[in-house]
Amino acid sequence: MSAVVAEHDDHHDHGPEKGLLRWIITTNHKDIGTLYLVFSLAMFFLGGAMALVIRAELFEPGLQFVEPQFFNSMTTMHALIMVFGAVMPAFVGLANWMIPLMIGAPDMALPRMNNMSFWLLVAGALLLASTLFMEGGAPASGWTLYPPLVLQTGAALPFAIFSVHLLGISSIMGAINIIATIFNMRAPGMTLMKMPLFVWTWLITAFLLIAVMPVFAGAVTMLLTDRFFDTSFFNAAGGGDPVLYQHIFWFFGHPEVYVMILPTFGVASTIIPVFARKPLFGYSSMVYATASIAFLSFIVWAHHMFTVGMPIAGELYFMYATMLIAIPTGVKVFNWTATMWKGSMTFETPMLFSIAFVVLFTLGGFTGLMMSVAPSDFQYHDTYFIVAHFHYTLVPASVFILMAAAYFWLPKWTGNMYDEKLGQLHFWLSAISVNVLFFPQHFLGLAGMPRRIPDYAVQFADWNMVSSIGAFVFGFSQLLFLYIVIKTIRGGTGEKVTDEVWEDASKHSLEWTLPSPLPYHTFTTPPKEIPTEHF
Amino acid sequence: MSTNAYYIPHKATWPIIGTVGLMITLAGFANVLNGSSIGPAMMIMGLVVFIIMLAGWFTLQAVESESGMYSTQVGISYRMGMMWFIFSEVMFFAVFFGTLWYTRNLSVPWLGGFGDGPGRSTHETLWPAFEAMWPTNGPGEIGGEFEPMGTWGLPFLNTLILLTSGVTCTWAHHGLLAKNRDQLIKGLIATVTLGFLFVGLQAMEYHEAYTEMGLTLGSGIYGSTFFMLTGFHGLHVCVGAIILSVVLFRSWKGHFKPENHFAFEAAAWYWHFVDVVWLGLFVFVYMM
Structure with missing residues (x-):
């Protein structure tokens, strides 16, 4: 591959466009990354x-604040907005910012x-949000949009479906x-097995997205034709x-939840070594584990459907296949722990x-492993236990890591320390507060409290109150x-950060070899040396 | 290929125009489905904007390509982009093929009382008289009496037409590589003609199904899968033929060189992809 040079003869002036127009017509990966991140933060607060x-409605038994129909719209819209508006776009934002920097492109x-992919996201979110104001209310079927229930949605249905498209x-x-960037834009010497793990996890995530988003599109298209x-x-x-x-939804849905967790793994594998001051333990096993998890995600979907009445052979197959996921995931947890083992750790906020x-x-x-056991899943299915399970894998996992990423890279992006x-x-x-919020939901679920119901039996009152208090604090x-974040962008503590920001960070990844704050264009000529700390 | 640099455009106005167009189109379509009177106007307006975007953006790309702004490396990005796009299309069609497989082999037999699946109790309690078979419009006989689509008439002719168009497309490509512009243009004209001929015959088939055979989109699961699969395929043939028409126009204008003709390649890949999907359709929808 020949040398990578950004400039073209016609474009010697490389400052950003002035004013608001800059953000609408920008093609700069840093601008677009910022757009994604700001958008996802806004959606995070809306979904929140x-x-x-x-949680206010569930603070005590009985119906206090909202109608049951609206309550169900809230559970549905909360999920759709958090998945498609907050977590996924936040990771795409990080990918935009960091992948070119990390591979020297x-x-x-x-x-x-x-x-265009950013603005289509905004368009989709607008269509989705508009359903809140429609006759019959926003979709209230749960984010899985199961028929026949979802087909009873009012005027919102086609809007929600086109929003998904x-x-x-x-x-x-x-x-x-992302795939084209990683395969085609790496600096000379940046072989695949020298890429930071964040880049690897995104490569695999991008593959999952291309494989399953059309499947979801097909499923909702059939909902549309069934209705109209x-x-x-x-x-x-x-x-x-x-x-x-x-079946079709979860063939999409299971890889989809890994779309939200694999980049999380990537960021964690990037941050932990820096603050442990050690190379990442087991780099190549991390790569293989990520690929294994991605592969398994395609063959376990019906564990979401154990109670639907599958043939017994299907139940057994999906049960065992699901349990396999614990192995590569265990490899990862072991590696993060081993990275910290005997490291000279410091505990800044990202760490x-x-x-x-x-x-x-x-x-x-x-808890996921518990629910993979088909017979006992009959007890947990559609209770608050599953709610607790997936919120633990999304909030103190994906969302926490997004917070960590913001604290970790904001000084690099802005040149200011938080x-x-x-x-x-x-x-x-x-x-x-996140544990006060979600831990009691395990007890509620095991005791039999169903999810997506605005009211509950009085024996669930205490833990629901605790959970709601945790929710408001969180x-x-x-x-x-x-x-x-705003304070950091506008000058932070006043202390100017070094190019490296964190001690010896430049040994780990290329972005720390660049000036802080990052110039508008970087790596217009490829870097000479590739960090190899992760070996 | 006059430059070695990776071309990074700095201001892009077409993406936002396209986004707005697409959003208005879909919002308009949703309004049409809800029976709202502003729907059709919105949809047409959005479509016009969207088509203007397509024309403008592709013209820009063609001009940039012809002026040698794209290095080999940029070309690789485009090829990868097209490859992965086609992969996403494969997955989209996989959903409908999967649906056909599932209903034929699982849900319809279960409704007929076979196996120990969930449908068996449905059979016993709701439709004990239903016998599993294919084609079917289900135990509720949704859509009423219909006649299933035959195999060896129009569908077989259409198979021959698409296969031939694949050959003419490759023949055109050989012409392009051998700097034989005449062969390139003739090959493309043949391909585009065969493509539109296919679409025309498909339209005739649909007309016959609706007017004479009682076979509609509403004819239970057989009608649903038949029209969904062949309909989305037909739509893709239309798109492919339009893309090839643009490539033909550009060839006629003297565009493309043996070492630089991404647009031709992408169009040809897309064409072969719709060809392969058709073979799947012919086997699983028409023959079996």
């Missing part, structure tokens, strides 16, 4: 507000398409761009089967969030995060 509506491979196109474009064009895909009277929708991630994600993983004391306060508030603690 919906979660607080849910001048930009993403397909910059114009990069712009737009979000899908956006994700596929983003994923294609008389087809019988999910109608038994016509020879179809509503369970078929569940605190990362350690909390390792512990709490493992907890969420274990307030360490406030950061630690944010961490402890979040880490304690929710409002995130305003502190917003404050810290």
